[in-house]
Amino acid sequence: xxxxxxxxxxxxxxxxxxxxxxxxxxxxxxxxxxxxxxxxxxxxxxxxxxxxxxxxxxxxxxxxxxxxxxxxxxxxxxxxxxxxxxxxxxxxxxxxxxxxxxxxxxxxxxxxxxxxxxxxxxxxxxxxxxxxxxxxxxxxxxxxxxxx
Numbered sequence: 001x002x003x004x005x006x007x008x009x010x011x012x013x014x015x016x017x018x019x020x021x022x023x024x025x026x027x028x029x030x031x032x033x034x035x036x037x038x039x040x041x042x043x044x045x046x047x048x049x050x051x052x053x054x055x056x057x058x059x060x061x062x063x064x065x066x067x068x069x070x071x072x073x074x075x076x077x078x079x080x081x082x083x084x085x086x087x088x089x090x091x092x093x094x095x096x097x098x099x100x101x102x103x104x105x106x107x108x109x110x111x112x113x114x115x116x117x118x119x120x121x122x123x124x125x126x127x128x129x130x131x132x133x134x135x136x137x138x139x140x141x142x143x144x145x146x147x148x
Contacts, residue, residue, distance in 0.1 A: 034127045038120050042113060047072070048084055049117070052106075055090060056114045060105035063092070071146065089113065 016022055035046050044052065047070075054061070054069050067077050081104060084090050089110035095101035130138065 031124070031128070034124060035120070038123055042116055042120075043087070044113075047076075047080055048089075049120075051077075051080065051084065052089065052110060052113060052117070055104065055106040055110060060103055062095075063102040063104055066104055084110075 012018060032046050035049070039046060039049050042049070050070055051066065054066055063074060063077060063081070066072075067074055070077075072080075081090065081092055085092055087109075088107055091105050091107055093103050093105070095103055125135075128135070
């Protein structure tokens with residue numbers, strides 16, 4: 001192998017086409033772009049929407065548990081939850097048993113928003129060019145990356 005060929009192969013790892021992170025990043029941005037108009041109708045950002053999904057399921061949980069489920073730290077969650085509380089979608093309270101623990105609970109208004117949000121997953125699914133098997137495989141692979 002010549003010096004020039006060796007030099008090119010040395011830098012192949014830096015080619016954009018050889019990066020797993022780039023299509024993940026670009027696909028994520030594209031999906032979020034498609035969510036934006038749908039969530040605007042609900043007056044939610046994407047991050048607020050995923051908070052609501054957890055609250056629709058759990059009704060009440062610790063802020064730390066919410067952060068763990070969403071892969072978000074408390075520094076990101078605190079201002080987000082504060083703005084959602086102003087919209088009366090949730091309420092934050094201190095645990096009676098341990099005041100260091102902040103609990104988040106869905107409000108009636110937050111629960112009512114669930115009905116309006118029901119069509120969002122189907123609408124997004126229609127924008128993603130994957131069949132059911134491909135979507136399930138991608139889902140499993142992405143969680144494999146997240147759980148490493």
